[in-house]
Every structure is written in structure tokens, then in C-alpha cells.
Amino acid sequence: MDMYENLGVVGEGSYGTVTKCRHKEIGHIVAIKRFNDKEEDKTMKKVIMREIKLLRKFRHENLVNMLEVFRFKKRLYVVFEYIDRTVLEDLERYPRGLDSKRLRKYMFQILRAMDYLHTSNIIHRDVKPENVLVSNSGVVKLCDFGFARTLAPTGEPLTDYVATRWYRAPELLVADNTYSKPVDVWAIGCLIIEMATSNAFLTGTSDLDQVHKIVSKVGPLTRHQQDLYFQNPIFAVASLPEVQLPGAAPRRKYHKLHFLVAEIVDSCLQIDPSHRAACSMLLVHRYFTKDGFVERFIPEIQALILKDAKVNHMHWIHSNSWEPQEDQGTGVLSSSSCNRKPVKDTEKDRRGKEPEQKHSRAGRRSEIRMTCSPVSSQTNRQPFTSTSTSTSIPDPPQSQDKAVAFTMPRINASNNLFAAVPVPCCMEVTKSRTDKVKRRPSPTDLAMGNSQLTDAPSQSDSHNNLQVEMSSLAKKKVKSVRDMRDVRFPGLPVFGHQIELKFTDVKHSRKEPKSRGREEDSRIPSLPSSDFTDHGNI
Ligand SMILES: Nc1ncnc2c1ncn2[C@@H]1O[C@H](COP(=O)(O)OP(=O)(O)OP(=O)(O)O)[C@@H](O)[C@H]1O
Numbered sequence: 001m002d003m004y005e006n007l008g009v010v011g012e013g014s015y016g017t018v019t020k021c022r023h024k025e026i027g028h029i030v031a032i033k034r035f036n037d038k039e040e041d042k043t044m045k046k047v048i049m050r051e052i053k054l055l056r057k058f059r060h061e062n063l064v065n066m067l068e069v070f071r072f073k074k075r076l077y078v079v080f081e082y083i084d085r086t087v088l089e090d091l092e093r094y095p096r097g098l099d100s101k102r103l104r105k106y107m108f109q110i111l112r113a114m115d116y117l118h119t120s121n122i123i124h125r126d127v128k129p130e131n132v133l134v135s136n137s138g139v140v141k142l143c144d145f146g147f148a149r150t151l152a153p154t155g156e157p158l159t160d161y162v163a164t165r166w167y168r169a170p171e172l173l174v175a176d177n178t179y180s181k182p183v184d185v186w187a188i189g190c191l192i193i194e195m196a197t198s199n200a201f202l203t204g205t206s207d208l209d210q211v212h213k214i215v216s217k218v219g220p221l222t223r224h225q226q227d228l229y230f231q232n233p234i235f236a237v238a239s240l241p242e243v244q245l246p247g248a249a250p251r252r253k254y255h256k257l258h259f260l261v262a263e264i265v266d267s268c269l270q271i272d273p274s275h276r277a278a279c280s281m282l283l284v285h286r287y288f289t290k291d292g293f294v295e296r297f298i299p300e301i302q303a304l305i306l307k308d309a310k311v312n313h314m315h316w317i318h319s320n321s322w323e324p325q326e327d328q329g330t331g332v333l334s335s336s337s338c339n340r341k342p343v344k345d346t347e348k349d350r351r352g353k354e355p356e357q358k359h360s361r362a363g364r365r366s367e368i369r370m371t372c373s374p375v376s377s378q379t380n381r382q383p384f385t386s387t388s389t390s391t392s393i394p395d396p397p398q399s400q401d402k403a404v405a406f407t408m409p410r411i412n413a414s415n416n417l418f419a420a421v422p423v424p425c426c427m428e429v430t431k432s433r434t435d436k437v438k439r440r441p442s443p444t445d446l447a448m449g450n451s452q453l454t455d456a457p458s459q460s461d462s463h464n465n466l467q468v469e470m471s472s473l474a475k476k477k478v479k480s481v482r483d484m485r486d487v488r489f490p491g492l493p494v495f496g497h498q499i500e501l502k503f504t505d506v507k508h509s510r511k512e513p514k515s516r517g518r519e520e521d522s523r524i525p526s527l528p529s530s531d532f533t534d535h536g537n538i
Contacts, residue, residue: 004032011086011130015047015146020082029312030067031082035075047146048076054145058120061301062113064133064143082312083133083141087195090134097198100258102138107192107264108288108297109140114188115279117148118181124148127187128164129194136311137304151180165210166190166200170221171273173211174228174235182273185282189268196257208235216241218253219271260287 004021007029011018016035023030035048055066055078068079087106090098098106110132117124125147133141169186171179193201202217204210211229215221220243221229229235245252250266251259264285267277288294 004030013130013144013146015044018080029082031080033078033080035077048078050148051145052076052078054122054148058117058122060113060116061139061305062109062141063116064141080143083139083143084136085134086130087132087134087140087191088129091129091194091198095198097196103192103196103261104287104293105138105297106132106134106140106195107261108283108293109301110142110188110191111279111282113140113142114184115283117142118184118279121151122148123151123181124184126164126167127184127191128167129191132191135304135308137307139301139304139308165204165207166202168210169273170211170214170225170271173207173214174221174225174232176225176228179273181278182270182276185268185276185279186273188279189265192261192265192268193254193257196261208238211235212238212241214271216244218269219243219246222272225271258287260285260290263287 003024005024007020007022009017010020010031016033018031018033021030021032022028035044052066052069055063059065064083065081066078067081070077070079097103110127114124114127124142124145126144127142131142131144133143135141167187167190169179169183172183190201193199202210202213204213211221220226221240226240229240250262254262254265257265264277264282264287267282267285270276282288283294
């Protein structure tokens with residue numbers, strides 16, 4: 001930790017505190033997650049390992065990028081690229097919802113990230129506005145993989161309780177352990193309504209209330225879900241409510257949304273998980289394919305990623321003096337304060353957590369059978385009452401610095417448009433502040449990126465057809481993406497040792513002789529691999 005200057009807390013979750021920091025030597029701004037408990041705690045260890053293993057293996061433009069993991073005073077710290085804000089913060093800024101352009105871009109990137117995870121047989125299980133990060137230039141990145149896990153090929157039962165209540169699918173609420181990828185699709189449906197209106201859609205104050213809100217606003221439980229509902233002694237005391245608009249068309253049901261958005265939401269919010277659309281299907285919905293949005297936007301994301309990286313690099317150049325200063329436009333502070341308010345408890349409470357359990361996922365997990373009491377805290381946003389307007393977040397200033405070196409990872413021509421350019425594992429790193437020597441991604445780097453993508457399991461046949469359809473679109477774009485391959489990303493922060501991520505212990509000793517090299521005295525040998533063996537599925 002000595003290597004980082006603390007710029008302030010940006011987020012607090014159930015498992016850790018995320019702090020904005022600046023690497024003292026490299027100057028790069030990063031987010032460091034410090035896990036709350038020491039590693040002896042088995043549950044904590046499992047959550048940490050899941051997140052680390054997953055982020056190490058799966059890389060995508062729309063997933064937060066993990067840079068380093070280290071241990072300090074028996075705690076694990078994970079270093080991420082710093083992303084400026086969350087969707088929740090955007091919604092507070094735009095109380096009438098995101099404007100239509102921004103909404104489409106956010107939706108597309110969230111679905112793209114989730115399609116990548118689902119294609120790789122991973123379910124995220126905790127999609128919510130706080131876990132969707134947005135950079136100043138508009139790149140959306142999914143974070144918080146503490147609950148993500150791989151699906152066993154045998155379809156073994158999963159944990160019976162996950163996800164923050166307001167985004168929880170009906171099968172989770174009734175404790176159907178055979179849930180799968182559709183739980184993420186449900187959460188995305190809820191998230192889309194919230195992004196469009198700035199109001200959460202299904203704001204249950206207890207699990208029972210959540211089920212009732214789902215039934216009255218969305219539709220009746222399936223026969224199987226009803227059986228599970230009535231088997232639950234807590235639920236069974238209350239009969240299920242009437243459906244408000246039985247059999248209504250999406251346009252009527254979600255009348256405050258643009259009709260194409262309403263169609264997507266309706267495809268996500270199907271009570272029967274087997275009727276929910278796959279993300280790959282949603283990505284080729286007319287909402288995205290009309291007016292050439294997809295073809296335009298994919299290269300734009302890549303350009304925006306370059307822009308973000310450049311801004312971070314420029315921040316370092318301009319803040320080398322270590323004087324407190326604010327980079328107008330990016331909102332990045334280089335003083336020891338932080339531009340982002342920590343997520344407050346009250347904010348957390350109204351997002352479907354019991355107040356007394358707000359810092360404990362284990363507590364939330366126990367809710368499903370143990371509690372159905374109403375929660376006193378009220379949301380200060382009204383559920384789903386307003387429509388979107390046109391507002392915009394100013395773009396950060398364009399950097400004029402020509403000295404910045406970029407490496408743009410190449411896209412794999414065999415992938416469709418929704419597969420991302422594999423990101424930082426093949427990004428160039430700068431050896432020191434003055435080292436601007438460019439390096440192309442090595443064949444190994446590229447192979448890593450490609451293999452990650454080709455390793456991903458194929459989609460169902462129907463999805464394959466759609467992918468074929470989209471890959472023809474992709475081919476049109478491949479040329480332009482290839483043209484970018486000589487562009488270079490600015491060096492990601494170099495922590496002295498890695499292109500690949502490493503687990504390292506940081507030795508904390510005030511008596512450490514100063515004459516020893518920084519590398520030497522801050523690190524002790526890597527952990528034995530047994531420390532990081534799989535504790536169940538990730
Ligand atoms: N890379 C990042 N850059 C900036 N902010 C981040 C980053 N990663 C996380 N955050 C902020 O920190 C918050 C908590 O992070 P995270 O969700 O990973 O922790 P958690 O303990 O798993 O939380 P949760 O209770 O949601 O499960 C996020 O909601 C977000 O606001």
C-alpha cells in the first residue's frame with residue numbers, strides 16, 4: 001500500500017471498501033478494493049477468490065479491468081482500473097432518467113458484457129446500478145464479481161439466495177435452486193427501467209413484498225414457482241395478488257418507455273426464466289440494429305477506451321508536481337480528497353437491503369427464509385413514474401499530447417461484433433515515466449486474448465443463427481478495427497513486475513533497510529498456489 005497515495009473512498013460494499021488511489025511512481029489513478037475481513041474468514045476467502053479468478057480469466061472492454069492483487073497486513077487488496085462513476089450516480093444526476101442516446105449506449109454495453117459472461121458460462125448474480133461503472137467518456141463496465149460463478153455442466157443446484165432484492169428474479173425469491181443465466185437477464189430488465197426513468201421498478205420492502213410487486217406489475221408466477229411459494233411458510237400466509245394488467249402488450253405494460261425499449265424490457269422480465277431472451281438475442285433487437293447503431297458504436301467504444309486511457313495518462317503528466325489540482329472535465333482530483341461521495345448507508349438501504357444487514361451478504365442470504373418484515377426505510381425516488389429527457393454529461397477535454405503511446409489490442413476476426421477486443425492483458429505497459437517505447441502485443445498476448453474468446457462455449461442453435469447474421473456485420477467492421485492495430489494504449493500502470501497478474505505478498509516492516517530496492521523490500525515470494533485453489537466453483 002505504500003506505493004499508493006490515497007485519494008479517498010469511492011465505494012463501500014458488503015465485502016470491501018474501494019478507494020481511489022494514485023500510484024506514487026507511475027501516477028496512474030486506480031481503484032483499490034480492500035476486503036473487510038482478514039483472509040481467515042472462509043466465506044470471505046471464497047468471495048475474494050471468485051472475484052479474482054474470474055477477473056483474471058475473463059477480460060472484456062465492458063468488464064472492469066483488474067490490474068494487480070497484493071496482500072498487505074494479512075488482507076488482500078485488488079487493484080482495478082479506476083472508473084469515474086456508477087450508473088447510480090448518473091441517475092442521481094438525471095432524476096428524469098437517462099436521455100435516449102445515452103440509454104441505448106449503456107444498454108448495449110451492459111448486454112454486451114453480460115453476453116460475454118454468459119457465453120463463457122458465467123452468471124454475474126448481482127447486477128444493479130451500483131455495479132455498473134461508467135467512465136467520463138461513456139464506456140460502461142460491469143464490476144463486482146464476488147457473486148459471479150461458473151455454471152456446472154451437470155446443472156447442479158446453486159446457492160438459493162443471491163442478488164440485491166429489487167433486481168432479484170422470481171425464481172430466486174421462491175428459492176428455485178435450478179436458476180441460471182436468466183437471473184441476470186431479469187436484473188438487466190429492472191436496470192433498464194431504472195435507467196430510463198431514474199426510478200427503480202420493483203422496490204420490495206421484503207422478499208414477500210418483492211414477490212407481490214412482481215406478480216402485480218409483471219405477471220403471475222409459473223405453476224412450479226407457485227408450488228415453491230406455498231411451500232415457504234413465510235410466503236404461504238399471504239395469497240398472491242392480482243395481476244394489474246393481465247396479458248397486456250409490452251407497450252401498454254411499460255408505456256412510459258420507448259416502444260422498442262419496452263419490447264426489450266418485456267423480453268427480460270418474463271416470469272418463466274425459460275421465456276426470457278438471451279443477451280445475444282437482445283443485442284440484435286431492432287432497437288440496436290436500426291439506423292446502423294451497432295456498426296457505428298462498436299468502433300466508438302474502442303475509441304472511447306483510448307480516450308479514457310489518454311485522459312488518465314494526461315492526468316499523471318499534469319499532476320507530477322503532486323500539488324492538489326482538479327482536472328476540469330474529468331473531475332479527477334489529484335489532491336488527497338476524492339471527487340466521489342462514498343455510497344451512503346441510506347442509499348444502500350433503499351436498494352433492497354435490510355438496514356440491519358446492509359453490510360452483510362450472509363445476512364441478505366438468510367433473508368429468504370427468515371424474514372419478510374417490511375423495511376422502514378423508504379426510497380426517495382418514486383417507483384417508475386417518469387420518462388426520459390435529453391440531458392448530457394460533458395465529455396472530458398481532448399488531450400493534445402502526442403507523446404502518449406497506445407496499444408490497441410486487435411479484434412479477432414472470427415468473433416462477432418459483440419465479442420470484445422481482449423483488453424489489458426495484451427496492452428502495452430510503460431517501463432517508467434520516461435519510457436515511451438512502443439511495443440506491439442506479443443503473439444502470446446494475442447493468443448491469450450483470442451483463446452479466452454474462442455474458449456467460450458457456443459450459444460444455442462438459435463443464437464448461432466443470429467451470430468452468423470451479426471458476424472456478417474462484424475466482417476464489415478473488422479477492416480476498420482484492424483486499421484487501428486498500430487495505435488497504442490498508454491502504458492497501464494506498471495507495478496514493477498507484471499504483464500500477467502500476480503499474487504504477491506507485501507511485506508510490512510518499518511525496520512526494512514532503505515537501501516534495498518523498492519521491489520525487493522515490498523514483496524515476498526508469491527503465495528503457494530494451494531492458497532488460491534478453487535473453493536468450489538467460481
Ligand atoms: N474500478 C472501480 N472504479 C471506481 N469505483 C469502483 C470500482 N470498483 C468498485 N467501485 C465502487 O465501489 C463500490 C463497491 O465495490 P464492489 O461492488 O466491488 O464491492 P462489494 O463489497 O462487492 O459490494 P456489494 O455490496 O455491491 O457486493 C461500487 O459500487 C463502486 O461504486
